[in-house]
Amino acid sequence: MDNNAAQNVAEGNASKPPKLLIKGGKVVNADKTENVDVLVEDGVITDIGYDLAAPPGTMVIMADGRYVIPGGIDPHTHLEFEFMGTKSVDDFYKGTRAAIAGGTTMVIDFAIALPGQSLLEVYDKYRSMADPKVCCDYGLHVGITWWSRTVSKEMELLCAQHGVNSFKLFMAYKNMFMVDDGELYEAFARCKELGAVAMVHAENGHVIEKNVHKLKQAGVTGPEGHEMSRPEEVEAEAVHRAAMIASQTGCPLYVVHVMSESAAKVIEERRNAGQTTLFGEALAAGLGTVAPDGKCSFEVAAAHIMSPPLRKTRSTPLALMKALASGALQTTGTDNCTFNKNQKALGKEDFTKIPNGLNGLEDRMSVIWDKGVNTDIIDPQKFVEITSTNVAKIFNLYPKKGCIEIGSEADIVIWNPDKSKKISATTHNHACDFNIFEGMVVRGVPETVIVKGKVCYQHGRLMDSKGHGSFVPCQVFPPHVYGRREGKYRPDAGDCGKAKDTQYCLNTLNFPE
Numbered sequence: 001m002d003n004n005a006a007q008n009v010a011e012g013n014a015s016k017p018p019k020l021l022i023k024g025g026k027v028v029n030a031d032k033t034e035n036v037d038v039l040v041e042d043g044v045i046t047d048i049g050y051d052l053a054a055p056p057g058t059m060v061i062m063a064d065g066r067y068v069i070p071g072g073i074d075p076h077t078h079l080e081f082e083f084m085g086t087k088s089v090d091d092f093y094k095g096t097r098a099a100i101a102g103g104t105t106m107v108i109d110f111a112i113a114l115p116g117q118s119l120l121e122v123y124d125k126y127r128s129m130a131d132p133k134v135c136c137d138y139g140l141h142v143g144i145t146w147w148s149r150t151v152s153k154e155m156e157l158l159c160a161q162h163g164v165n166s167f168k169l170f171m172a173y174k175n176m177f178m179v180d181d182g183e184l185y186e187a188f189a190r191c192k193e194l195g196a197v198a199m200v201h202a203e204n205g206h207v208i209e210k211n212v213h214k215l216k217q218a219g220v221t222g223p224e225g226h227e228m229s230r231p232e233e234v235e236a237e238a239v240h241r242a243a244m245i246a247s248q249t250g251c252p253l254y255v256v257h258v259m260s261e262s263a264a265k266v267i268e269e270r271r272n273a274g275q276t277t278l279f280g281e282a283l284a285a286g287l288g289t290v291a292p293d294g295k296c297s298f299e300v301a302a303a304h305i306m307s308p309p310l311r312k313t314r315s316t317p318l319a320l321m322k323a324l325a326s327g328a329l330q331t332t333g334t335d336n337c338t339f340n341k342n343q344k345a346l347g348k349e350d351f352t353k354i355p356n357g358l359n360g361l362e363d364r365m366s367v368i369w370d371k372g373v374n375t376d377i378i379d380p381q382k383f384v385e386i387t388s389t390n391v392a393k394i395f396n397l398y399p400k401k402g403c404i405e406i407g408s409e410a411d412i413v414i415w416n417p418d419k420s421k422k423i424s425a426t427t428h429n430h431a432c433d434f435n436i437f438e439g440m441v442v443r444g445v446p447e448t449v450i451v452k453g454k455v456c457y458q459h460g461r462l463m464d465s466k467g468h469g470s471f472v473p474c475q476v477f478p479p480h481v482y483g484r485r486e487g488k489y490r491p492d493a494g495d496c497g498k499a500k501d502t503q504y505c506l507n508t509l510n511f512p513e
């Protein structure tokens, strides 16, 4: 207890789960800001209003002068992801714990099936890894790296019975994840039929392969070769091609990790030209930093390697923030995919072997507040929109998540705009030994983080919340994306409860010929 957030429990039956009353804060939603109190009972917001009285047994949290915002939703994480010969070190426990410490109360991770692998099998594997460990709620996108009739069937099943409404396709990582334009077309067309959201990693994998070959012939083996092999136009071309294919199939498309101004421009232009179901995601990394200069050590350079690359151009973070402010881009994620120094060293002799990925989950909210709100590029409502509400809308979680409304789940952050923190790998809650924002001082931090009605973080202290989260099924045909019309296919998406029994699931649906 302290005088900033005086807490007390009103007289009452202490054995009941605590009700929470958040008093005196400025409640910020994407569309309004109000000085109101918020009452939480059984994990749900049950009342919002002026001077609410605390029912017996209520824990009162004073939020005077501070913002009360919907918990952040990170639409892009890779927790315990087996990738490039190793596995990301933030698992579903450490990763979601770090998320909470930063004001994020839900993540959507990627279950990526390898070529030839069953999508249901990899989905089941992710559920088994995540369910017992997650501290906050999570959802799953499913990654598609090959095309067949089975894949098409499994997509339907995932949508109908497993709470999946989004599929990621890769235009890069040749000979690993990459699909060709024909497969992209098939998958987008199938997403459209099912009412799912197609997602794309947009880089031209063929050109990257040629560039890598050329660089190696010229003797470039160090980490500087990474960005050289995949410059901005390699990203922008792929964004344009994916958007065209989405347009030809009539499918909504979400471009993950937009890392360059040119790629953001393509999205902006196509949206302005009428492709309004084209969405773009910026990352905390791209908004908060740039690629380190060529004089840095292998260790530092390798730690910053991800794809598409962090750009060297110093104006990129500002351009991406402005794209969010104008609505050219809609969401922010992290692509949190963390590796330790010894894992990054796998690419010491060959930059193509450096595991791609970096951190962001714990720092996203503060970095965006500091670089966006503190600089007056966005206001707190826009902050809420791009860190929470738009993700909830696109992936059909709204208004259960993404806002502070009566009936919404109580994923709430009390945000102190005046308090600063210095980001460091020595103090962060991630499992990794490096932080790309090392030494950055950010003003604007979460003070109290409430996950489904439970105070999970307060004044720098994380409560034990292992298993507090659960899988959140995402229904197909999100109205924000597909409009408020009756889709011809409206399964009652959810968890069939048979995640382990793939054959059971395959037998329960009749697939169209």
Ligand code: URP
Pocket: 078, 201, 257, 305, 306, 307, 308, 335, 337, 356, 357, 358
């Ligand atoms: O470098 C990255 N982005 N690693 C994670 C895999 C992906 O492409 O999202």
Ligand code: ZN
Pocket: 201, 256, 257, 307, 308
């Ligand atoms: Zn990607």
Ligand code: ZN
Pocket: 076, 077, 078, 335
């Ligand atoms: Zn990713």
Ligand code: ZN
Pocket: 161, 162, 496, 497, 498, 499, 500, 501, 502, 505
């Ligand atoms: Zn199942």
